[in-house]
Amino acid sequence: MTGVTGPSPAGVPIEPESLAGGLRLRSATLADVEQIADLSAIHHVPDGNPPDEDVRIFVREMLTRPNAQTSLADTLVIDDPATGAIAAKLVMLAHRWRYDGVPVGRGRVEYVTTAPAYRGRGLMTVLMDRYHAITAARGETVQVIKGIHNYYRQFGYEYALPDAPYRELPRDRLTPVGPGRDLRFRQATSADIPLLLELTRFGNRRWLVSADVTAEDWRHELEEMTDANAWRPIVTIVEEAGGRAIGAAYSLSRLIHDGLSTEWAELAEGVDWERVGPPLLDYLDTVGDGLHDRGRHFAIGAPNVAFSRHYLALGDGHPLMDLLEGRLEPMRTRKALYVRVADLPAFLRTIAPALERRLAASATHGDHTGDLRISLYKGGFRLGFALGHLAEVEPWTDVRTTRNDALFPGLTFLQLLFGHRSLTELEHAFADCRALNDPALELLNVLFPKRPSWVWPFF
């Protein structure tokens, strides 16, 4: 197919493919945008709800306005040429992540829908297979989805990347700091992009997995979404009285039910959260009041009720969360993103510099030499170390012998790899997950510590 006229900075349209029943798999075009937005608005809401107009606007803008993550060419559809109906679709998003500082390409799909009349015929399986072929060809070694329960397990995904939990801070637990403070707050403009990039990169040192955010990403967040787009953020800059910008925060511009959601906040190196945290929260409180007064709530599941809480999703171990601990509501559940790594040995070779750094930083394994044989029961791999370097990572086929060092059923190894669970937690949860000897236990704990991650929803 040629002649795609919509903005497609990242992708090239795929060759259309005929499917059984007269259906066709192809990249989307501008003519499909309203149908795609419609399918998303109607079918991505809890049962019994009207179409989500916020989702409709978001999807429409995502597909027609420039952004570095996706494009019409990267939206796969299965259509019925006889009727013009889109039977199924998904949106591919691409970005770079860092795994403990090492760049890794990652793909993501969102807005995955099959129209009701076409469900149960395997159409989404066809689209996911095609997506996996495309993402592999692009060299993206990790795929991630924030999707419906259980469904993506059939495609090789595991809940393995800890998602930044939303912590609730009721407004009545804020301590007003009063006038006379030495800080002021303003909305970010595109002139702040260098600062926002610097703060993002500085904050990312905290996380095992982080997003390699670019100036173009920040430009998109600040400029590209219209005021009607519920996901257009409010980006606040913190300045000292003298005018030096020392921090920033990213909040949603609609209230979720009775709360303002702040999803990112960072300070420049050397700036103290104890100094900035309380006045920043004071300021964000006025932002939430303003949104409430203007009736700016999300369309679905968010009636215009009094603004009474802050939702903070800054990530485990974020200094502001630590400062507020004790005032935050207890956390009920801890969520994780789905992750898929189709070629584990290749991924481990990519992140070898990070693994070698962990060995070097340990008191015991800096010059480690030897093999670590991991059985995944239906396959496995062998890590070969030489004087602290990861010299070899090879598929390990002899997995049913007694020569294994550790056992991981199913996809549980991904939970260890992405810092979601410690080895002890996995052994506790899965009776058939085991380190089989003490050296393997020690080495696995050095190589794969439990550690929080924070990735942007769409970057």
Ligand SMILES: CC(C)(COP(=O)(O)OP(=O)(O)OC[C@H]1O[C@@H](n2cnc3c(N)ncnc32)[C@H](O)[C@@H]1OP(=O)(O)O)[C@@H](O)C(=O)NCCC(=O)NCCS
């Ligand atoms: C989920 C959805 C995309 C599946 O589309 P589909 O084209 O019917 O899927 P397929 O026919 O390829 O189904 C593949 C398998 O998944 C199973 N499946 C379908 N929906 C499922 C669900 N919600 N949870 C778990 N498994 C599910 C099917 O039974 C089928 O299994 P089988 O091969 O053993 O029969 C579709 O039901 C849908 O659009 N739902 C509403 C929107 C939504 O929730 N999208 C996902 C957002 S992340």
